[in-house]
Amino acid sequence: MKVKKILFVIFSALLLALMFIVLELNKNTVIGFILTAVLGAGYYGLHRLIVRKKNRWYLKGTVLLGWLALFVGVVFLTWPPIQRVPAVNVKNPEMTDIVTVKQGDLQGVYSEDNSYEIYAGVPYAEPPVGELRWKEPQDAKPWGGVLKADHYAPMSMQPQNLPIVDSLTQIIGYHDYEISLDDNYIVPVSEDSLYLNVWKPAGDTKNLPVVVFIHGGSLKTGHSWYKDHCGEGLAKEGAIVVEPAYRLGVFGYYADEELAAQSPNGTTGNYGMLDQIKALEWVRDNIAAFGGDPDNITLAGESAGAASVSALCTSPLAKGLFRRVILESSTVASVDPPHSFRTMEEALEAGEKTKEEYGCTSVDELRKLPAEKLVAQAEQHHHMTVDGYALTETPYESYKKGVHNETAILHGYNDEESAAFIIFDHASMKNYESKIREYFGDLTDEILEIYPAETDEQADEYWAEIYGAVFFDYPHYCLNRLAVENDIPVYEYLFAKTNGRLGDWHSGEEVYCYGNIPDGSKLYDDRDRELSAEMVGYWKNFATSGDPNGGSLPKWEQNKGSDNLMLFGDKTEMIDEKEHALFAVLDQKDGWDI
Structure with missing residues (x-):
């Protein structure tokens, strides 16, 4: 009997913990946690009463189902309210001058x-x-x-996910979810x-x-x-x-x-x-x-x-x-x-x-x-x-x-741009050629000559690079050549710094170049913070004068030949563009004429 009681306590505790996790991920209000705790205590008491009186399995099952049904009701009853996001997460912040x-x-x-x-x-x-x-x-x-x-x-009117879906995305995709009762609300969307x-x-x-x-x-x-x-x-x-x-x-x-x-x-x-x-x-x-x-x-x-x-x-x-x-x-x-x-x-x-x-x-x-x-x-x-x-x-x-309207350009792309877009679209030797042929048509043989995959792993790696180049890298190559043709000073980069969060996937550079790596975050190391300081320096210098260089920052050369980039990775240094062969095929496909 003691073993059954221990197992029941463990089961009840785990189920209650799961309910609390659901409430947190779904951003339900604090009252939801209180009601769920009360329901958990009520379930435990009723279950022990049944054990002492009748010990009938169908009564225990009915009580468990009742607990689950009431919890679902609590989720909807304490659904997170819609409210605007405060500009600073401080109670009664100091107001500025008018x-x-x-x-x-x-x-x-x-x-x-x-x-x-x-x-x-x-x-x-x-x-x-x-x-x-x-x-x-x-x-x-x-x-x-x-x-x-x-x-x-x-936010501007847009499709919305359930709060729990957004939370799971933050956990799985960004790895930086924080448990808090300060954000238990839904951000409003509006046409206004x-x-x-x-x-x-x-x-x-x-x-x-x-x-x-x-x-x-x-x-x-x-x-x-x-x-x-x-x-x-x-x-x-x-x-x-x-x-x-x-x-x-x-x-x-x-x-x-x-x-x-x-x-x-x-x-x-x-x-x-x-x-x-x-x-x-x-x-x-x-x-x-x-x-x-x-x-x-x-x-x-x-x-x-x-x-x-x-x-x-x-x-x-x-x-x-x-x-x-x-x-x-x-x-x-x-x-x-x-x-x-x-x-x-x-x-x-x-x-x-x-x-x-x-x-x-x-x-x-x-x-x-x-x-x-x-x-x-x-x-x-x-x-x-x-x-x-x-x-x-x-x-x-x-x-x-x-x-054109601009007098100088700073631009670039990330090393793994395609990663988020091909999560459910990976390649293998079975579909590698067909995927390429679907996009490149008569130019497929030229692509296969540049990227001759021989294993599933290689096919997937090449497909990711090709996809990223088509949708991101190549358009930047086009912009760079147009800038050079128009005598616009142009500086190009490749962001390739991995970390414990988003890494060098699409949008991974933002937290670096805008100086917003969270203080104390263990998802970033000393090099990440050093790189962020460098990128903020380049961005600030460029916004000030149109030239990203200054101070002790590594020299960022203009990409006058559309063939050299500034690498932002484990090192900050100029490197050669590696995808020129693929870009040449894309020029043929699109009819580039400059």
């Missing part, structure tokens, strides 16, 4: 150590809702009183999301370099305060960082001929890009109030954010709004961009399919649908296009004519 912008007065908050200031959730455009859905962004209206800019605004955040060094500052960062997320997800790329690190080093949100998915990139006809500019399909331009205009007009230099703005972005920067480099609407650019892990400078871009014909065709899917015969009918229903179309609409207004032609065509 800053006056064109729309009114606002106050931000100081960081915990008072080294920098944050102004969160500042509106830069009118909410694009109702009749303003799928229209060019309008200037933000003035507000009365003092705007308290101490919480981030809702055209707000930006400003990070600046604390105190009275003047004429500081400004970095405007466009977040990634395939133009369908993401937000403007993610810890890896937020402005804290650069603000500590004397730069101002601005991160705007912009319309995503169907709200940012839906195209329709009706919309073009309604627009005074004849545009459709690039609303997210127009938001980014509106944010740049706001920065130009207001950044001096924060101590920034409106004539020294660097536009930066990662992944789809870098693709957006790439497009803005040749947008006539963005001319004069920034001086130089930083592009991490994406461009749309190739002849046929592999992602984040499509033809207007493709955009309009997708738009018609969306109307048909919802049974709508006009854009006005589509506008009346709730955002929560339309958000499911994100996968069909997350591409920029040539609309004749924001973009009059592809960036490749503009560069060929010598048309």
Whole structure:
């Protein structure tokens, strides 16, 4: 009997612990933990009573099922509330002095150590809702009183996972999940999301370099305060960082001929890009109030954010709004961009399919649908296009004519860009050739000559390199050659530093170059922190003068021949580009002509 009792206690304790784990991963409120503990105690008492009285198995089973059913009820009853994210994780943070912008007065908050200031959730455009859905962004209206800019605004409308799914992704993908009761809530999403955040060094500052960062997320997800790329690190080093949100998915990139006809500019399909331009205009007009230099703005972005920067480099609407650019892990400078871009014909065709899917015969009918229903179309609409207004032609065509907005470029990609994208798409000797043939067609033999796989392991390794090159490395090679052709100073890098977290996968460089490696994190070693200091130095120098070099940093040479890169890895040193043979085949495939 003692053995059975011990086993029962162990089983009950493990089950209760599992329930607590579910509540934590799902971000349920504290009351959920209390109720679950009470239910656990009740279950234990009832079970012991049954043992003493009848000891019937079906009664014990009924009590166990009742406990589980009640726990499910507790999960739903104590579901995490929706609430905005505080700009600093400090109770009653110190407020900054009042800053006056064109729309009114606002106050931000100081960081915990008072080294920098944050102004969160500042509106830069009118909410694009109702009749303003799928229209060019309008200037933000003035507000009365003092705007308290101490919480981030809702994320732009996008598909959402259950909280427990996001937590498991953090554990499995990033390995940095932290148990806390301070984040037991769900971050809101909204169509009303055209707000930006400003990070600046604390105190009275003047004429500081400004970095405007466009977040990634395939133009369908993401937000403007993610810890890896937020402005804290650069603000500590004397730069101002601005991160705007912009319309995503169907709200940012839906195209329709009706919309073009309604627009005074004849545009459709690039609303997210127009938001980014509106944010740049706001920065130009207001950044001096924060101590920034409106004539020294660097536009930066990662992944789809870098693709957006790439497009803005040749947008006539963005001319004069920034001086130089930083592009991490994406461009749309190739002849046929592999992602984040499509033809207007493709955009309009997708738009018609969306109307048909919802049974709508006009854009006005589509506008009346709730955002929560339309958000499911994100996968069909997350591409920029040539609309004749924001973009009059592809960036490749503009560069060929010598048309561009930037005066210097810093750009690059990561060593394992493809890793996250081929988790369920690995290659073996059975499918290696067919995978290559599907993309390269008549040029397959040339690829197999460069990458002659002989084992499953080799096939998988080569496939990962080819995939990464097609979608990330090669577009950067194209951008570099276009820059050289146009006499634009250009500096290229390869990030290849592994660590205990994301490593050199897609977006792995962000936490380094924006100086946001968490203090005390055991996922990073001394070399990681040394490399981060170097990259922050390069980024800050480039944002200041257009040249990343300075001080004791290793010399970063311009990539004038499009054949040498700065390696950010166990060492920081110049290396030769290793994928020229593959790039030559991609030139053939795309019809590169420069």
